């Protein structure tokens with residue numbers, strides 16, 4: 572089956588790529604096409620091109636896709652068999668436009684959700700390196716010892732000096748999960764909150780309900796008023812939080828009870844502890860969804876074989892918690 576990203580202009584090419592599924596997908600590699608052409612389809616279909624990319628992002632943010640995202644494009648030499656590749660409209664100098672930055676983040680987020688590509692930054696082209704990278708990492712003289720050669724054109728700076736500093740912003744936006752054509756699929760609006768007391772949270776005082784509402788608003792889940800009334804909207808938000816925690820033992824009953832509170836507090840502890848480790852910082856919001864899970868994976872990966880000797884399964888078990896000096900999940 573052909574893997575198409577939602578919201579793209581689909582322009583399949585018939586040559587210049589390998590129509591075979593990649594055995595693994597470790598990274599997204601960003602490029603500059605050094606052209607103002609509005610499409611690369613014509614060139615990629617030209618028998619003499621001998622090149623292709625999965626995606627092309629125009630200055631206005633429009634994304635063209637040229638082949639199923641699972642196949643092997645010909646964009647970056649030894650990295651082709653494990654990467655999703657993206658060409659962009661523009662010349663050697665200059666920055667990506669705002670719409671291009673957004674579209675690149677969407678592609679990275681898509682790669683994360685469909686292929687498990689990390690949203691952290693690649694530091695080099697080593698075969699073990701994963702995440703969001705760019706062409707120059709695999710080009711001499713910047714290539715590190717043992718790194719894959721991604722082009723034989725020595726000195727190629729792709730995607731350019733002005734664009735490489737934009738990649739951390741792209742990675743940060745990608746980590747927020749923005750690939751669907753909506754603003755943020757993790758955030759879900761709740762309309763017309765009615766101040767009616769529900770039945771599930773009678774054990775909480777008005778002040779406590781306000782705290783829960785604030786906490787869930789911080790997670791992007793509760794959109795009602797901070798009014799201390801645990802009505803249907805609040806119950807629904809609690810239930811949504813419980814159901815989406817990527818953690819097995821939470822019952823989605825809409826009640827902010829001891830199990831839920833213990834989980835929430837522990838996730839905050841985990842997030843605080845992880846922010847003391849090398850790598851990207853995340854919000855301390857008690858929400859164990861994909862941003863936090865990706866950070867857990869990132870730390871496991873970075874320290875694997877060193878400080879971390881457990882399995883890389885994105886679930887903090889006793890070994891991981893001990894390393895972070897926090898208790899295990901309650």
Ligand SMILES: [Zn+2]
Nearest residue numbers: 602603706729
């Ligand atoms: Zn390139």
